[in-house]
Amino acid sequence: MPIYEYVCQECEKVFETIRPMSQSDEPIPCALCGGKHTRRKLSVFFAESGGKSVAGMSEPSCDSCGGRDCSNCGH
Numbered sequence: 001m002p003i004y005e006y007v008c009q010e011c012e013k014v015f016e017t018i019r020p021m022s023q024s025d026e027p028i029p030c031a032l033c034g035g036k037h038t039r040r041k042l043s044v045f046f047a048e049s050g051g052k053s054v055a056g057m058s059e060p061s062c063d064s065c066g067g068r069d070c071s072n073c074g075h
Helices: none
Strands: 003-008 014-018 038-041
Touching: none
Parallel strands: none
Antiparallel strands: 003 014, 003 038
16 A cells, blocks of 8 residues: 555644545545644655666767766766
């Protein structure tokens, strides 16, 4: 089951919970204050392995990195 992030409209805290995908948008009380006004938050992630992008970059974006190490050019 995936982990979803929610934000409480009452205490403004972000909390995570593991739920089935079929329940991702169903109401859930805040894990911190118990408030009933929560909404699911868009979750983002970043993956890196040895200076190379793991997701979202299939080929080098410029000649300076040459597909080896983009730490010098900022990609």
